[in-house]
Amino acid sequence: MGTENPGRPGFPARPASLPFAAAPQTATPFSSTGPVAGSEPPSFRPTAMPPPPQASSLFSSSGPPVRPGVPGFRPAPPGTFNDPSVPPPQPPSANAPPAAGTFLRFPPPPFSSSGQVPPQQRAPFVGPPPIQQSGSQPPSFPSPPQPQTPFVQMGSPPQSISPAPMGSNVPPPTPTHQPPFPGYARMQQPPPAHSSFPPSQGNYGPPPPPVSSPFLPQPGGYAPSPAVAAPLGMQPPGSGPPIGGIQGLAEDFNSLTVQTRPGTMDPLFDSSELPRPLDGDVEPKNLDAMYPMNCHPRYLRLTTSAVPSSQSLASRWHLPLGAVVCPLAEPPEGEELSVVSFAPASVVRCRRCRTYVNPYMTFTEAGRKFRCNVCTLLNDVPSEYYAQLDATGKRVDLDQRPELTKGTVEFVAPAEYMVRPPMPPxxxxxxxxxxxxxxxxxxxxxxxxxxxxxxxxxxxxxxxxxxxxxxxxxxxxxxxxxxxxxxxxxxxxxxxxxxxxxxxxxxxxxxxxxxxxxxxxxxxxxxxxxxxxxxxxxxxxxxxxxxxxxxxxxxxxxxxxxxxxxxGRLKLRGDDSRVYGTDKEHVLRLPEDPFYKQMAAEFSKFQISTNVYAFSDKYTDIASLGTLAKYTAGQVYYYPAFQSAIHGEKLRHELRRDLTRETAWEAVMRIRCAKGVRFTTYHGNFMLRSTDLLALPAVDCDKAFAMQLSLEETLLTTQTMYFQVALLYTASCGERRIRVHTMAVPVVTDLGEMYRLADTGAIVSLFSRLAIEKTLSQKLEDARTAVQLKIVKALKEYRNLYAVQHRLANRMIYPESLKFLMLYGLALCRSMALRGGFGDAPLDERCAAGHTMMVLPIKRLLKLLYPSLIRLDEYLLKVDLKSIERRLALTMENLDSRGLYIYDDGFRFILWFGKGVSPEIARNLLGADFAAELSKATLSEHDNEMSRGLMRVLEKFRNADRAYYQLCYLVRQGEQPREGFLLLTNLVEDQMGGNNGYSDWMLQISRQVQQ
Amino acid sequence: MGGKLFFWLVICFPSSIALLATTFYQVLILSDLEADYINPFDAASRINYFILPEYIGQGALCVLCLFTGHWFMFLLSLPVTCYHIMRYVKREHLIDVTEVFRGLNAERKFRLAKLVMYLILLIVVIFWILAAGSSIFYHNSKFEELDIRLNTLGY
Missing domain, CATH: 3.40.50.410 (von Willebrand factor, type A domain)
Structure with a gap:
């Protein structure tokens, strides 16, 4: 590995992350002091660590430095050196049980900050000033040597020694404490810690600071961790004071306190404190520093960026374990994918596992062989692809090889990837x-x-x-x-x-x-x-x-x-409300005639993709028609009661988008991963061609696919798991291409770590697909219960991690990374596809929503589940130009009757006019008939600044996401029943009919969690 | 006596062999499908081709046993018949190409179970054939009316 991309940030990062690996580097910097280090190696370890992280980052490019240090330090060196990505796994075992877990956790970035932070805290503890410096400074200053020197000297005394033991000692405590610590890092309980620990400090104090970053998890408890946490951005907003007690543990989870309603005994949550995703979808960035060569999260997102190391650990993770892939996601303007052609040779792949060449492959033997990162097989480098290795072990042509530096590339596929000449569009x-x-x-x-x-x-x-x-x-x-x-x-x-x-x-x-x-x-x-x-x-x-x-x-x-x-003739069904709630209910959502499934299968076989546009004002059996789209990677567009005057614009835009967007023809997609893990189920619009091959007759940027994985081996021994998505398709230009996305993620042994790296967006996406599939075989009610149950189980497990050390009575705790999960779960249960029963959504609309949600990429799905609500009148009146960027919580309380609001779920806009909205606004926006009933009114541009301003705003919102066209519906406060079904049912935080409001839902969950 | 032998040898034996063979074939195809030696379209059409004949054959055999008074055989094949009827009524008897991978394991397990049932059936049939044949060739006609258990004891 080192050879391959030594220069890459990734490389350095890896080693650094390991507590030990890092050490070597530090050593190097100190090379001047070299002798000392060499002599002391064993005791040294811990101490060395402090600087490492930074050092590593600093030197990132320098492969060599690592080496010198290494030998002195640990057995690991060779391993590390060669293979940054998989580095130190083995060595650590002896010394540091912690190592494995640890290294995974902390990406390099944290260090810099961490390094600095700790020092200060440390200072107090550590008796000897010199030490602190060593620990603290290295991080902040590029030149580690200085700190080091002092340090080394210190080393000889007890302190230096202490660190070493520490390393060994630490592990024991770890098991129990681990969970708490990782998170805590930020915690800075410094003050308490110091006081409580004084005695132990001698031992711990010094080493930790440096180490801390790498180690957080284990030693964590003590002081070291503090630094790290902060960088990770885990700060618990709502977290109460640390309850840990003596240890002064900080919390790494969020919590909500259950209050008691004044005057009664009813518990409740303060609704203003509940977390809300007002910033929309946030793509996970946790691994950017650790694996900078990963593909962008818009292409591939895992429900947790940490693969559990054992089946028992996986079984404690009650949320779905899997990935959401959007292979053709649109890159932002100006970003081009690199297209690589290996002609005249074939595409470079691993001989055994067929993994495509990627940045994590390592070149050895002077560049004649490469080691597959997925199956570790040593392959020969094809002669056309041969390049020498430079002194640092990386290929000399690295900068001309995007496939060795980027997580996402396109290969031009030679003839052996075609069963027939590439088809025309x-x-x-x-x-x-x-x-x-x-x-x-x-x-x-x-x-x-x-x-x-x-x-x-x-x-x-x-x-x-x-x-x-x-x-x-x-x-x-x-x-x-x-x-x-x-x-x-x-x-x-x-x-x-x-x-x-x-x-x-x-x-x-x-x-x-x-x-x-x-x-x-x-x-x-x-x-x-x-x-x-x-x-x-x-x-x-x-x-x-x-x-x-x-x-x-x-x-x-x-x-x-x-x-x-x-x-294929169909009959009217679904108007019988008595079917709902019985065992026959799901049949309504299944195709009535097997003809449609057969046709879909035939279509898929002959590479035909079907998009269904349905327009009827009466029942058209979307459940049956949608099947055609479902198995052929198509899409369903439903315009109930279509009238060209009203919906024409929407159809025009969406059809146009459908016809002109970049499309991949006759495609197949496969996701590969290392041995021990297997993708078992797939969810979305496609047909399985073999156990793991998705047939996609035509696929485009608006489609995402989800899959779940399971562990096949009881124990994973590797430190890193690789995922590679490969989409083989015919581009519209007639070229056969392979788009490859590669992602590396750490394997962890700690459940807390899985929670920390969880990705709410991906989890919600998988949840919604599973729930919608469930509605095809069971009742709606069952599907909703299943969602709730899964959330409860996950939170319960999480609570168990912390319940021992904390007094948690009356508090609901959840990981920072999943703080929106409960709300999205609620929104999912109240979404068009899953809500209520017979009367709550027309059957066709329900089925169409289900079909749509099965293909939506994460970002759009989250927006659909928790739409944005924005106040417009202040902006239009120029009172507050910023107000347009402020999303409001979806509750009635936020609707001021003097205001004008826009509700945007990505599929439509709803403009809500308060009763007391100033007549000036209404007249300007609606023209002369502003007092008329709004159901008939349409929004058009009038000749005044305010109307033009509104149009600009709408245009801006539409441009944010062009996949669908948002038609504007106008509704006035109190105008029933329109207001009810357009807006009020969609305010997911409010209680509505039989549906829970947000705080009730949270209460329900927290009760079940604590049972 | 001759009628008995005819029943076992000419009706039951070939039909149970046929049932065994089709089921085995189906299991084979499903295994091939999992190993990606065959595509789901072909696999489904090949398996589906045999399903109705198998159901009809098995059902007919079961009914025949009932009417000819072979209670043991009837009871032995009854569970499979019930299972077939259930699948047919639910319209789940045919392999669904679009979802074939989702139910692959379950389908194979059911077929393996059926395979075992058919195998037991075949063994029993062979036993009856031997019993019937032996009663003709090795025993005097006076034993004919005796219960078969006596025959077996005779061996």
Whole structure:
């Protein structure tokens, strides 16, 4: 490893993190004092540590320094040196049980700060001033030597020795204390600690400071830890005073105190103290310093960035253990992915486990071999890929090899990755032209939008396009380039569907451009007077399948009428409220006719991806239609009661986005990880092609997939676990590519550490997918209970970690990293897909919401679950220009009747006009009819500054996320029932009907946790 | 006596062999699927091809045993028949391509259990055949009416 990316921050980081590994480095800096160090090695260890972290970071680039120090210090050196990523695992065993756990925990960054902090505290404790300096200064100053020297001298006396023992001693206490400590670091209980510890200080004091960062966990308890915590940003906001007592332990968890309602005995939480995710989704940054070459969290997020080392530990983690992958997430403007071509050689991969070359692979034997980071097999470097190693052991061409420095790269796949020539982008449109479709104006908008997107369809000039329409018959259009007018071919035999013209139904867009345009121009008028009410959707689907099966591609279905003819005909269901709450309830959410599943499987097999646009104002059985999208990596768009005047803009934007976004064709995705861990279940829209291969006929940046992993071996012996997501696809340009995301995470032995590195976003994403899947086989109620139960179990386990040392009565504790989990859990239970029962959400909307939530990337899902509520009037009146950036908690109490608020869940805006909102605002924004009922009013720009200001704000919000178009709904306070179903049910913190409010929910959870 | 031998040798023996074979084949395909030697589409269609014949055959055998008064055989095959009926009524009898991996382990376990049942059935049938055959060839006709247990004791 060292060879490979010595320079990389990652490298240094690793070693540093280990308590011991670090030591060597310190040593190096002191090289001048060298002799001393050498002689003292054993006792030294601990002491050495202090400086290490920093030293490491400072020298990060310098591979060599490490070496010298190492020998003196520990057995580990060789290991470390070669392989930064996996460094010291083995060696530590002897000395430091702690090491393993420890090193994982603390990324280098902490050090710098930590180093500094500790010193001060330390000072008081440690009798001998010199020591402190050594400990404290190294960190702050680049030049470790100075501190060191004094230190060394000190070393000889008892103190120096003490550290050593410490190392060994520490472990014992660790087990019990561990949990508390890690977190505590920040705690700075300095004062108490000192006093309480005086006696022991002699031993502990000196060594800890330096060590602390690496060790936190174990020794932690004492003084050292303090520094670290702070950097990690774990600060417990709400944490009460440390209850630890003698030890003066600080808390590393958050807590809420249960109060008693005045006058009664009812306990309650102070609702203003409850945590709320008002900043939206925060991507985890914990590992950035430790593994800087990891891919960005927008591509891959783990529910906890710490893999448990044993099955027993994993079983105590009651939250889902898994990952959420968004392989094609859009990088921010200006950031380009590096595309790597190995031609003429093939892609460099590990021979045994097939892992793609990545930054964590180490090159050895003068660059002729590389060691796979996942399975540790030593592979030969292909001659075309050979490069010498420089003195530090890294490849000389490292800076020209993005695949060795970046967590995310794209490889150009050679011919052996193709089963057929790369397909061109294919778009096929299947449009319902029955009377309700005509009346809603959907056809008009679809035709216009497609026409306007023709220039932007990806893959010019290879793009192919085709159209079919259906009512009680199926109409195909011959769009051969030699024709001037499209030719309509009608198939009316629904029992034995055939394709009238095998070629020419799917044509090359650039060749037939004029015919296609003519067709789109005439399409709306063609069916203007159609009075057909039937829908032969099933047969049409079969016919289209015949047309598309040659190439595959993307099928967009515009569906307005419940399928009523031929195969796949569906009947009205779901209007029977008695079914809810019985064992038959879930059947409503399953496809009614196996035809849809079969078709979906066929589509997937032939690389066809299906997007369903449904528009009906009546029941259209999204549960059945959505199945088509579910297994073909598609998406469901549902516009209930579509009217082109109202919803047209939304359809236009979303269809446009669908047609023009970057799309990966005929893709398969696999996620690999090291031995001992296996991905077992997958959740999202795709079909499994084999046990771990996701077939994605077409996939784009708006789709995320979740998976859960399980431990296969009882004990993991490695220190680091690697995950690699590989998406093999055909780019729109016709090139076959492999997009690879690599991530390294530590393996930990401590449950507290898993909690510390937990990622609420990923957990909520997996939760919601599991819950939605559960609604397909069980009652809604059961799915909601399951969510709550899992949260309770997790918190209970967490509480058990701390209950021993702390008096926790009447307090609810939870990890800082999961402080929003409870609220998101509540929001999930109250989301459209899971809420209430029969009357709370129309069946179609519920199913559509479920389908949507199954594909949403984390960020968007969190926004949907906990939307932003922002006060606008102050901004519009220029009273307070900052107010627009302030998100409010979702509760009625925050709605001032003199205000104007916007509620934005990423899918729609709701503008709420308070009763007392100034008439000036209403008039300016709504025009003359501002007093009229708002359900009819639409928002349009008026000729005044305030209206323009509002439009700018809306535009700004829309630009923040372009995947969906947010239509603006207006509602006035007290306007029932509109206000109720648009806004009030969505204020998740309020109690509503049978639903819990936030503080009740917390109370419920805390009660169950304490049972 | 000849009728008995006919029943066991010509009806029960081939049918239980056939049941055993189809189940074994299905288990094999499922294992292949897990090892990625076959794609789920082919696997599902191959397995599904045999499912209805198997259900019908097994059900017919069970009913035949009931009507011919072979209580032991009937009781032996009854659990499997019930299981089949349950699956069929729930419409879960066919392998669902889209979710095949989700239920792979359960499906295989059920089939292995069925395999064991069929194997027991086959052993019993072979035993009856031997019993029936031996009663014809080695015993006088006076033993014919005796209970089969006597026959077995005779061995």
């Amino acid at each position: 294919v778009y096929f449109f299947l449009i319902d032209v029955s009377i309700s479709a005509v009346r809603s104006g959907m056809i008009q908008i679809v035709a216009e939008t497609i026409k306007s997107c023709l220039d932007e369809l990806p893959g010019f000039p290879r793009t192919q396009i085709g159209f079919a329409t259906f009512d009680s018959t199926i109409h195909f259009y011959n769009m051969k380039s030699s024709l001037t007018q499209p030719q309509m071919l009608v198939v009316s035999d629904l029992d034995d569907v055939f394709v009238p013209l095998p070629d020419d139904l799917l044509v090359n867009l650039s060749e037939s451009r004029s015919v296609v345009e003519t067709f789109l121009d005439s399409l709306p008028s063609m069916f203007q007077d159609n009075a057909n009410v039937e829908s032969a959707f099933g047969p049409a689907l079969k016919a289209v399948f015949m047309v598309m099966s040659q190439l595959g591609g993307k099928l967009l279905i515009f569906q307005n009428t419940l399928p009523s003819l031929g195969v």
